[in-house]
Amino acid sequence: MTNLVIKRVNESKLTRTQLAHLVVARALASGLYGAEVIPANLPYPVVAAWEVGTKRVFIHPIRLDKLSTTVNSVVHETGHLSSGFDDGTKGHTNAMESVSNILAGLVNSGKLDELLTKVVW
Numbered sequence: 483m484t485n486l487v488i489k490r491v492n493e494s495k496l497t498r499t500q501l502a503h504l505v506v507a508r509a510l511a512s513g514l515y516g517a518e519v520i521p522a523n524l525p526y527p528v529v530a531a532w533e534v535g536t537k538r539v540f541i542h543p544i545r546l547d548k549l550s551t552t553v554n555s556v557v558h559e560t561g562h563l564s565s566g567f568d569d570g571t572k573g574h575t576n577a578m579e580s581v582s583n584i585l586a587g588l589v590n591s592g593k594l595d596e597l598l599t600k601v602v603w
């Protein structure tokens with residue numbers, strides 16, 4: 483997405499749960515194309531965005547309240563990052579499938595087990 487006013491959120495403003503989910507999101511994203519996750523306020527109704535030309539994903543703190551929504555946003559946005567395709571395209575759908583497979587592999591590897599003990603689904 484482009485032309486959004488994105489304001490980085492100071493991580494000291496996040497709750498402990500949101501921070502735990504941010505840590506998981508970062509672990510996932512770095513395993514998915516080396517993407518970086520940044521908590522940010524985005525213009526309503528946008529809750530997450532990706533940046534063309536970088537590997538940055540912005541996520542609204544509201545999406546960090548539950549790990550399920552955090553993971554959805556990470557998969558959705560890294561699907562854009564990895565493919566370059568926009569919403570509603572076959573290319574984006576295919577990319578999200580690939581990202582989900584990588585994600586499942588990461589979870590199955592057990593590398594995230596310690597992190598996953600601190601989350602709210």
Ligand SMILES: [Zn+2]
Nearest residue numbers: 558562568569
């Ligand atoms: Zn999208």
